[in-house]
Amino acid sequence: MPPPFSWIVAIARFLYEFIVGDDWTVAAAIAIGLILSAVLNVNHIAAWWLIPVIVVVMLGISLRRASPR
Amino acid sequence: MTGLWAVLITTFLASAVEAIEMVTIVVGVGATRGWRSTLIGAASGFGVLAVVVVVLGAALSRVPIGPLRLIVGALLLTFGLQWFRKGIMRVAARGLAGIGGHDPTETAEWTESGMDWTAWFLAFKGVVLEGLEVAFIVVTFGAGANNFAGAVVGGVGAVIIVGGIGLALHQSVRRIPRSLLQLIVGVLLSTFGTFWAIEGLGIDWPGGDAAIPGLLILYVATALTYITLERNRALGLRPAA
Numbered sequence: 606m607p608p609p610f611s612w613i614v615a616i617a618r619f620l621y622e623f624i625v626g627d628d629w630t631v632a633a634a635i636a637i638g639l640i641l642s643a644v645l646n647v648n649h650i651a652a653w654w655l656i657p658v659i660v661v662v663m664l665g666i667s668l669r670r671a672s673p674r
Numbered sequence: 675m676t677g678l679w680a681v682l683i684t685t686f687l688a689s690a691v692e693a694i695e696m697v698t699i700v701v702g703v704g705a706t707r708g709w710r711s712t713l714i715g716a717a718s719g720f721g722v723l724a725v726v727v728v729v730l731g732a733a734l735s736r737v738p739i740g741p742l743r744l745i746v747g748a749l750l751l752t753f754g755l756q757w758f759r760k761g762i763m764r765v766a767a768r769g770l771a772g773i774g775g776h777d778p779t780e781t782a783e784w785t786e787s788g789m790d791w792t793a794w795f796l797a798f799k800g801v802v803l804e805g806l807e808v809a810f811i812v813v814t815f816g817a818g819a820n821n822f823a824g825a826v827v828g829g830v831g832a833v834i835i836v837g838g839i840g841l842a843l844h845q846s847v848r849r850i851p852r853s854l855l856q857l858i859v860g861v862l863l864s865t866f867g868t869f870w871a872i873e874g875l876g877i878d879w880p881g882g883d884a885a886i887p888g889l890l891i892l893y894v895a896t897a898l899t900y901i902t903l904e905r906n907r908a909l910g911l912r913p914a915a
Contacts, residue, residue, distance in 0.1 A: 624752050624753065628756075631755055631756075632755075635748065639748060646875060646876060653877050653879050653885070656751070656871065657892055660755065660864060663755075664759060
């Protein structure tokens with residue numbers, strides 16, 4: 606691949622590794638959690654608790670999936 | 675508003691985690707292939723990182739604080755969770771051990787005069803690859819806390835101190851408990867990432883800034899619980915009901 610394209614691919618790969626990493630479900634759950642928090646807030650429902658709950662639950666799920674059986 | 679000490683400690687520790695790998699590579703290459711080309715390569719790498727920090731910092735300073743905190747908080751949270759998870763797995767598996775093992779950068783000794791481009795490239799690549807994540811953390815954390823200077827001081831300070839230890843004591847830098855540092859930084863980044871992302875959505879935290887220690891306690895308790903569960907699982911034990 607010629608240099609300009611290989612640089613773009615390398616930058617895209619770095620950003621994916623930086624933001625998503627090796628378990629995309631955690632990043633997806635955070636993104637969905639932020640959208641749900643915004644929806645709850647617009648409807649005047651307390652939403653500050655949702656992301657901490659998602660963090661604790663998704664960490665457990667991700668660790669369980671990564672553990673050798 | 676996040677205090678200066680929180681900014682300094684978080685960026686210092688985040689930078690120290692990657693600086694251990696970075697210094698291990700540079701010291702390993704320098705000791706085997708000679709220092710001149712290695713240090714020029716490392717300095718070139720730091721030059722690239724400085725440009726990244728300045729350009730990214732200037733770009734983020736133009737974004738209004740509300741959307742900025744949402745973007746920065748979400749980025750720090752997703753990245754912080756990766757270190758949080760890796761830190762739990764590594765501390766559960768290896769405790770407080772350093773990175774140890776055989777030096778991955780050991781190469782044939784360079785005896786010629788002039789520039790050793792292999793040493794230059796190894797040192798340059800080591801500094802840029804290990805430092806790029808830190809540059810992103812320093813810039814985004816500094817922007818979220820509205821304290822860019824404090825974040826840069828914390829990040830650069832860690833590289834200078836870990837670099838000094840590496841140059842003075844060579845192999846000792848490999849014994850720093852990197853897994854524990856990674857876990858601590860993961861917890862801190864997840865804490866501030868959660869706080870800023872929610873604040874960026876316009877949602878009020880109960881108690882305002884006092885919610886930060888509350889989040890920190892929750893995530894530390896989560897880390898301790900999962901480390902215990904991981905260790906029990908590795909030993910083939912079932913947690914008590």
